[in-house]
Amino acid sequence: MIKYIFKRILMLIPVLIGVTFIVYFILALTPGDPVTIILGDQATEQSKEELREELGLNQPLLKRYADYMVGLLHGDMGKSYKNNLDVADQIMERFPNTAILALTAILIAMLVGVPVGIISAKHQNTILDRISMIFALTGISMPVFWLGLLLVIIFAVNLRILPSSGFDTSSIAAAARSLILPGIVLSVNSMATITRMTRSSMLEVMRKDYIDTARAKGVSERVVTFRHMLSNALIPIITVVGISFGNLLGGSIITETVFAWPGIGRFVVESIKMKDTPTVLGCVIFLSVMFSIVNLLIDILYAFVDPRIKSQYKLK
Amino acid sequence: MKSENLLEIKDLVIKYETSDGVVHAVNGVNLTIEKGTTLGLVGETGAGKTTVAKGIMGIVPNPPGKVKSGEIYFEGEDLLKKDAASMRKIRGNEVSMIFQDPMTSLNPVMTVGDQIAEVIGIHQNLNKKEAALKAKEMLEMVGIPADRSIEYPHQFSGGMKQRVVIAIALACNPQLLIADEPTTALDVTIQAQVLDMMTNLKNQMNTSMLLITHDLGVVAQICDNVAIMYAGEIVEYGTLRDVFKSTTHPYTEGLFGSIPSLTADVKRLSPINGLMPDPMNLPIGCKFSPRCKYADDRCRSQAPVMTQLSATHCAACWRAGKEEN
Numbered sequence: 001m002i003k004y005i006f007k008r009i010l011m012l013i014p015v016l017i018g019v020t021f022i023v024y025f026i027l028a029l030t031p032g033d034p035v036t037i038i039l040g041d042q043a044t045e046q047s048k049e050e051l052r053e054e055l056g057l058n059q060p061l062l063k064r065y066a067d068y069m070v071g072l073l074h075g076d077m078g079k080s081y082k083n084n085l086d087v088a089d090q091i092m093e094r095f096p097n098t099a100i101l102a103l104t105a106i107l108i109a110m111l112v113g114v115p116v117g118i119i120s121a122k123h124q125n126t127i128l129d130r131i132s133m134i135f136a137l138t139g140i141s142m143p144v145f146w147l148g149l150l151l152v153i154i155f156a157v158n159l160r161i162l163p164s165s166g167f168d169t170s171s172i173a174a175a176a177r178s179l180i181l182p183g184i185v186l187s188v189n190s191m192a193t194i195t196r197m198t199r200s201s202m203l204e205v206m207r208k209d210y211i212d213t214a215r216a217k218g219v220s221e222r223v224v225t226f227r228h229m230l231s232n233a234l235i236p237i238i239t240v241v242g243i244s245f246g247n248l249l250g251g252s253i254i255t256e257t258v259f260a261w262p263g264i265g266r267f268v269v270e271s272i273k274m275k276d277t278p279t280v281l282g283c284v285i286f287l288s289v290m291f292s293i294v295n296l297l298i299d300i301l302y303a304f305v306d307p308r309i310k311s312q313y314k315l316k
Numbered sequence: 317m318k319s320e321n322l323l324e325i326k327d328l329v330i331k332y333e334t335s336d337g338v339v340h341a342v343n344g345v346n347l348t349i350e351k352g353t354t355l356g357l358v359g360e361t362g363a364g365k366t367t368v369a370k371g372i373m374g375i376v377p378n379p380p381g382k383v384k385s386g387e388i389y390f391e392g393e394d395l396l397k398k399d400a401a402s403m404r405k406i407r408g409n410e411v412s413m414i415f416q417d418p419m420t421s422l423n424p425v426m427t428v429g430d431q432i433a434e435v436i437g438i439h440q441n442l443n444k445k446e447a448a449l450k451a452k453e454m455l456e457m458v459g460i461p462a463d464r465s466i467e468y469p470h471q472f473s474g475g476m477k478q479r480v481v482i483a484i485a486l487a488c489n490p491q492l493l494i495a496d497e498p499t500t501a502l503d504v505t506i507q508a509q510v511l512d513m514m515t516n517l518k519n520q521m522n523t524s525m526l527l528i529t530h531d532l533g534v535v536a537q538i539c540d541n542v543a544i545m546y547a548g549e550i551v552e553y554g555t556l557r558d559v560f561k562s563t564t565h566p567y568t569e570g571l572f573g574s575i576p577s578l579t580a581d582v583k584r585l586s587p588i589n590g591l592m593p594d595p596m597n598l599p600i601g602c603k604f605s606p607r608c609k610y611a612d613d614r615c616r617s618q619a620p621v622m623t624q625l626s627a628t629h630c631a632a633c634w635r636a637g638k639e640e641n
Contacts, residue, residue, distance in 0.1 A: 125379075209420040215375045216415075217484065218408035218436040221400075231425050306425055307468040 078278035117198025141191030328386035429465025554629030
């Protein structure tokens with residue numbers, strides 16, 4: 001098991017090389033000159049040339065990439081073109097906000113999605129099932145910005161019970177209040193996916209022979225549902241929860257924009273607009289590491305949920 | 317109610333109501349199992365054998381399955397009139413069931429010890445530790461070392477899984493054991509072992525058994541009485557000797573005809589022509605008539621009634637009792 005985890009961590013290296021390579025070249029090939037963006041249109045040709053020299057931009061692309069990678073190995077993500085601040089510091093300043101929002105959203109999504117999925121499966125083809133599936137379909141199809149604005153109008157503008165934007169960290173209660181609306185909005189898509197996956201996974205397990213065995217033992221319906229059905233239906237549910245959470249950690253551009261959330265999603269978009277290569281690269285690398293770690297955690301979690309997977313890991 | 321009958325099924329009708337139509341799975345079955353005896357329920361795939369078993373256990377999947385009418389007396393009480401909670405007390409405790417396919421009838425994410433202990437924990441007043449201990453005893457009893465109780469089903473072979481299933485079924489010393497093709501999924505040597513073990517355990521615990529199978533060899537080996545089932549009906553019923561020696565129903569005859577013989581020099585087997593009728597669309601009259609070589613107009617228009625041939629033997633055929641085979 002430990003050997004397996006170690007192997008998986010080693011596998012991160014080629015992933016990261018690939019990610020940095022692609023992002024670096026895409027940014028270099030897109031039109032727009034960072035020097036002009038930094039200095040403005042009025043700058044003289046000479047001052048531009050000086051800045052280019054200073055930033056190392058007049059060197060060949062591959063050389064620049066190699067230099068960047070060497071710096072990265074030393075833990076240096078470079079400095080932002082925009083404000084000359086350390087990229088790593090800027091990411092670490094914003095990431096906790098995104099992480100808290102993502103965690104809130106995924107918790108809401110799970111706490112609603114899994115029970116609704118179970119109820120839906122247990123009452124397949126009844127009115128309850130239909131209602132839950134309509135709810136899930138709506139959740140998947142609804143545009144996030146529309147729901148976000150709608151909730152802001154209802155709860156912040158009209159009812160005035162929740163803040164409309166920002167992350168107020170002055171107290172825990174204030175932080176919790178500012179998390180409610182963006183958390184709900186961000187959770188809706190994942191919630192719908194989790195509901196549908198829970199339902200279909202439960203339906204598949206419900207027809208297995210071991211459920212008959214459990215019933216034949218005289219086990220109560222509640223225990224049949226949770227111990228025998230749900231624990232066998234968990235793998236696909238964990239998978240979608242994991243993927244959703246990985247995506248949410250990358251920050252939601254729309255939700256963060258609607259709620260003026262000081263998170264990483266908005267930060268990346270602003271940096272791309274500024275052609276701030278070091279910042280964009282730093283963010284992308286950081287997020288791919290995060291995504292890979294979440295993936296690894298899910299794979300490890302599989303082993304605890306399913307003993308068959310655990311014994312496979314032992315062989316690897 | 318006669319007191320020596322442990323189980324008495326009267327006119328049991330079970331249907332599956334699907335969107336494509338109604339499946340007539342069990343159509344008026346009557347069966348009796350006396351205490352300490354074994355009844356073999358024999359029939360082709362799709363004859364409704366498993367549905368009868370699930371009907372007794374009260375686990376017919378609903379929807380789409382429904383027990384339409386009939387009575388199932390177990391120790392004088394009608395199981396169909398009991399509520400869910402009291403049925404749960406009977407299931408796994410007084411009546412238990414071994415399922416067809418050991419490969420899929422164990423929960424893959426629970427250790428076998430836990431799965432045996434679960435049934436013990438429900439029905440006997442034991443704490444977790446005692447139940448786990450009893451589960452280990454049960455494992456030893458079916459010939460699996462107790463220290464394997466912490467292993468998962470995927471770590472066992474098919475024959476061993478079936479032993480675990482049997483251990484679960486026998487853990488609470490049931491009065492009635494329903495074994496639904498317990499050996500079909502196993503290879504022949506393991507089959508013999510499992511059957512021997514079941515017979516021994518049954519004798520030790522004085523359990524009655526309903527053995528569902530399509531293997532007449534297995535029936536001859538361990539059953540006292542035999543019921544032959546066809547298209548949801550019992551077509552012949554009697555003691556082992558009655559059914560094997562004075563076979564009456566043409567379907568039973570056909571079943572024996574399709575078994576290879578070690579002694580007679582026969583070039584070809586004589587299978588029963590045709591297929592089982594579609595249970596959504598059963599033929600009028602005798603359900604076996606389309607495949608029966610003796611069938612006449614009456615057979616095709618009028619369903620035969622059960623004819624008593626002797627005190628223990630009866631068959632549902634118009635020819636029964638009229639002419640000797």
